Amino acid sequence: MxxxxxxxxxxxxxxxxxxxxxxxxxxxxxxxxxxxxxxxxxxxxxxxxxxxSSKEQLLFDDPYDPVIAAAVGDQPRAWSPLARAVGGLRQAWAQLPEPEGDTVRRRVRIVAENDSLRAAAWRNNAETERLIVERLVHDGTDPLRARAAAGAVLAALMAALFEWARHDDHTLSEAVTVALDTLDENHG
Amino acid sequence: MxxxxxxxxxxxxxxxxxxxxxxxxxxxxxxxxxxxxxxxxxxxxxxxxxxxSSKEQLLFDDPYDPVIAAAVGDQPRAWSPLARAVGGLRQAWAQLPEPEGDTVRRRVRIVAENDSLRAAAWRNNAETERLIVERLVHDGTDPLRARAAAGAVLAALMAALFEWARHDDHTLSEAVTVALDTLDENHG
DNA sequence: CTTCTCATGTTAGCCACTAACATTCTGTCC
DNA sequence: GGACAGAATGTTAGTGGCTAACATGAGAAG
The missing domain is CATH 1.10.10.60 (Homeodomain-like)
Structure with a gap:
């Protein structure tokens, strides 16, 4: 076999x-x-x-999901780009399970404490960002606004990951929720 | 001498x-x-x-200003963290002149087209981000919210820079304005 | 048992980057 | 003008991430 x-x-x-x-x-x-x-x-x-493929990738095993882009597309087209991106992230996140074991947290912790690795995480997000932008532009959003919204949402997501890794007082879902609420006054 | x-x-x-x-x-x-x-x-x-200090730094000559952090601090403390960050960026940007010559644009163009360099730009922003976060947290903002807001605003700024470099149809100020408006419904 | 394949090993080399020491060039002081 | 101090550059010899080309060894299949 x-x-x-x-x-x-x-x-x-x-x-x-x-x-x-x-x-x-x-x-x-x-x-x-x-x-x-x-x-x-x-x-x-x-x-x-x-x-x-590189030393950095030893910490970025996790497959970053194109599920997110699809979820962004699912949001009402009448909403602002930012609201759609935030809503999409919320929806996608609700589908994913809280990570088991402490491996993810240990990895993120290391990434969070090193500027080069934080930067590397952005390279890792590049594909996700492209997919979100593509989705928004396809629905008529101005490219610049689409990029701004996608970048902002991913920045919030990364802030949540890093803060969650640093302290033990939140679950990942809670951190993500708080971070996204910060971008979306309707909920915050 | x-x-x-x-x-x-x-x-x-x-x-x-x-x-x-x-x-x-x-x-x-x-x-x-x-x-x-x-x-x-x-x-x-x-x-x-x-x-x-590195090959990448050949493209990142420009000093990234702590002026931004100060401007964020100047915004009304009653505003939400995101609104303060956006307002601070707007204020800081208004003080800076439109870049002369095409050197900046040529540099940004190269950065914009390479994932590794885009990531490197984030490492370059790390200090600015820290200063903004510090400012917000000092004024009582929750650290997670502060990081989310700072990251989002810088993401929008970078989106503006990259989009401006790619096309000739906007001035940099216009691009920055549009990008920030995307995060701030009051103006968008 | 042989053959094919896939994971792994070996060797050699490129390139970004650093450390330690040598050189040349500039401005100063007498 | 000549000796001196310091700064800018050169030289040499690495380390470490990463790649390419070819070699080996262990399982699956006939």
């Missing part, structure tokens, strides 16, 4: 990601070398890069 | 930045090597890095 080889691949990938996370927590992202991650996972540097 | 040495330093710096911009336009950012930039400027690779 092909399943066994795929299983092996997935296990290797997971092992690399786990070891990377631990090392990053212990010594910091920048002071950790890809060679160290590889060694800790019992693997070659080359293999790390075959599973993760 | 010390002025002559400083003048020399500035001239070298300017020469490097100019040559870099031309090369980036001709061959693209990633396909241009720092060694090429150095050679074009009649200088060593080492010298390039003494003037610019």
């Amino acid at each position: 092909r399943t066994e080889q795929q299983g092996k691949r997935e296990r290797t990938r997971a092992r690399i990601a786990e070891n990377a996370l631990e090392l990053f927590e212990r010594q910091g992202f920048e002071r950790t070398t890809v060679a160290q991650v590889a060694a800790a996972a019992g693997v070659t540097e080359m293999t790390v890069f075959r599973h993760f | 010390r002025t002559e040495q400083q003048g020399k330093r500035e001239r070298t710096r300017a020469r490097i930045a100019e040559n870099a911009l031309e090369l980036f336009e001709r061959q693209g950012f990633e396909r241009t090597t720092v060694a090429q930039v150095a050679a074009a400027a009649g200088v060593t690779e080492m010298t390039v890095f003494r003037h610019f």
Whole structure:
């Protein structure tokens, strides 16, 4: 069966990601070398890069969903671009489950504390942003307004993620809700 | 006089930045090597890095102003965090002159077309964002809301910059106004 | 058992970036 | 004008992220 080889691949990938996370927590992202991650996972540097396109991607496993763009499109076309984007995010978020375990939180925490990684997160969002903009423009929104709305909403989302990772006093959903409400006076 | 040495330093710096911009336009950012930039400027690779902390910084000369944070603080404390941030940006922007020459536009154009550089622009904004957040939190705003508002406003600002660089049909001020209005229904 | 495939290893190299030390150039002070 | 101090640049020798080309080894399939 092909399943066994795929299983092996997935296990290797997971092992690399786990070891990377631990090392990053212990010594910091920048002071950790890809060679160290590889060694800790019992693997070659080359293999790390075959599973993760860059060192940063060791922290950005999570697939960022195009579900969001669709949800934005679902909002009433009479609403302002910002209201549609906020509404879309709220709707998309309601469908996603609260993350299990603490892996996500540990990853986000590391990202939140490093300017370069925060920036890298934006590169990771680029595709989502494009999809939202595309959706809004398709429905007649001015491109500039569409980009502004999409960027603003993603900025709020990232603020929520980072703040949630830093403190233990909110669930992720709560943080996202508060952040989005800040952009949308009707609810805040 | 010390002025002559400083003048020399500035001239070298300017020469490097100019040559870099031309090369980036001709061959693209990633396909241009720092060694090429150095050679074009009649200088060593080492010298390039003494003037610019990284290859990216060759495009981010412009000092991002803490004026913005102060302007945010000037807005009525009764307003919502988002309204204060938007108002602050509007006020700060009104003080700054429309950029002369086409250098700024050419730089932004290159940044706008490259995901990595767009991300790098966020790292460049990190300090501004921190200052805005600090200002809002100091005035009693919840940290999460402060971060969301600051991020949203900067996202809108960047959308304006990128859209302005791409097309010739707006002035920068107009683009910024439209982008900020998108976050602020009172004006949009 | 052989053959094909896919994960992994090996080697060699590019490029951004840094550190340590050497050089040249500028302005100053006598 | 000549010795000196300091700043700008050059040289050399790395480290670390990342890629390309080819080699090996272990499972699946006939």
